[in-house]
Amino acid sequence: MTPTPGSTTTRATDEPPPTAAPPEADSVSSEKFVTLTAHEMQVPISVLSWNMGRLNRVLGTVSERPDVRRILDRLLEANVRLTTLVEDLLNLAKLHEGAFRVYLRPIQLTEVARRCLKTLEREAERRGVVLTWSWDQAQIPLTRGDPNRLSEVITNLVSNGVKYTPRGGRVAISIRSSSELAPPTVPIPAGKTRTGKYLLVSVEDTGMGIPNDEQPKVFQQFFRGRKAFASAEGGTGLGLYLVRRMVEQHGGAVWFVSREGYGSTFFFTLPVAEPYPEGAEATKSA
Ligand SMILES: Nc1ncnc2c1ncn2[C@@H]1O[C@H](COP(=O)(O)OP(=O)(O)OP(=O)(O)O)[C@@H](O)[C@H]1O
Numbered sequence: 705m706t707p708t709p710g711s712t713t714t715r716a717t718d719e720p721p722p723t724a725a726p727p728e729a730d731s732v733s734s735e736k737f738v739t740l741t742a743h744e745m746q747v748p749i750s751v752l753s754w755n756m757g758r759l760n761r762v763l764g765t766v767s768e769r770p771d772v773r774r775i776l777d778r779l780l781e782a783n784v785r786l787t788t789l790v791e792d793l794l795n796l797a798k799l800h801e802g803a804f805r806v807y808l809r810p811i812q813l814t815e816v817a818r819r820c821l822k823t824l825e826r827e828a829e830r831r832g833v834v835l836t837w838s839w840d841q842a843q844i845p846l847t848r849g850d851p852n853r854l855s856e857v858i859t860n861l862v863s864n865g866v867k868y869t870p871r872g873g874r875v876a877i878s879i880r881s882s883s884e885l886a887p888p889t890v891p892i893p894a895g896k897t898r899t900g901k902y903l904l905v906s907v908e909d910t911g912m913g914i915p916n917d918e919q920p921k922v923f924q925q926f927f928r929g930r931k932a933f934a935s936a937e938g939g940t941g942l943g944l945y946l947v948r949r950m951v952e953q954h955g956g957a958v959w960f961v962s963r964e965g966y967g968s969t970f971f972f973t974l975p976v977a978e979p980y981p982e983g984a985e986a987t988k989s990a
């Protein structure tokens with residue numbers, strides 16, 4: 705009998721029951737596999753990074769040939785992409801396990817930013833995007849932060865700016881003091897006060913912008929915009945999700961303004977470091 709809509713079909717009694725493992729078990733083991741694989745990839749990736757850096761220095765100085773330069777650039781870019789991907793996967797796994805930690809101590813955020821921007825400068829140049837940064841060092845107080853995590857935050861935001869801005873465009877980073885955690889239009893966690901002493905970082909681009917209907921989704925796990933998805937740009941849609949988690953773990957906030965076709969500005973704040981005992985270190989977990 706052909707089943708009609710709404711009718712039920714009965715399984716013949718000699719037919720074995722479905723043998724597939726319950727979906728929960730499947731997803732647990734595949735998640736574990738991804739985590740283990742990402743973990744194992746760290747060593748070969750650091751060997752690659754180290755030797756790529758050396759190759760770049762040696763060949764970059766002795767060879768004037770543009771094709772050699774192009775090959776080196778492609779290798780460096782693929783290496784950065786691979787490193788970021790593995791870092792994102794490991795961070796996501798730690799978040800799922802509740803083992804994601806930030807190690808807070810008084811730091812000079814401008815130093816962290818400078819190092820990230822130096823690394824991203826070459827990539828921006830290759831893509832024909834002008835990367836600029838500005839801050840008044842004397843006016844920037846210390847913040848309490850985890851330099852590794854904040855480096856990931858800055859790298860994610862700036863590389864989005866570079867990635868989603870066409871040739872001829874600009875990405876500008878600024879750091880300044882602010883007296884509010886976030887503007888009144890941005891929701892903040894319950895129990896937090898809006899006013900205080902903060903550093904405000906902005907990453908402004910003249911790129912493709914984010915369509916209105918996609919704006920509420922950009923901080924969701926695995927979300928990628930239609931244009932990003934259709935473009936040749938790689939990505940998992942984890943970057944901004946991790947940025948938000950990391951910034952919030954520091955007691956800060958992250959938000960953006962964007963107009964399709966004109967560009968986007970992403971902002972994040974971090975609390976200024978209170979006077980802190982010399983040499984002391986604190987740990988805060990997710
Ligand atoms: N500066 C930007 N300009 C335009 N669109 C952006 C910008 N930053 C993020 N987006 C949009 O938000 C989406 C989510 O960003 P997110 O950084 O989380 O993921 P991704 O860049 O696609 O991949 P990944 O960061 O994991 O490599 C992007 O796919 C893109 O559609």
Ligand SMILES: [Mg+2]
Pocket residue numbers: 860863864939943944
């Ligand atoms: Mg991204």
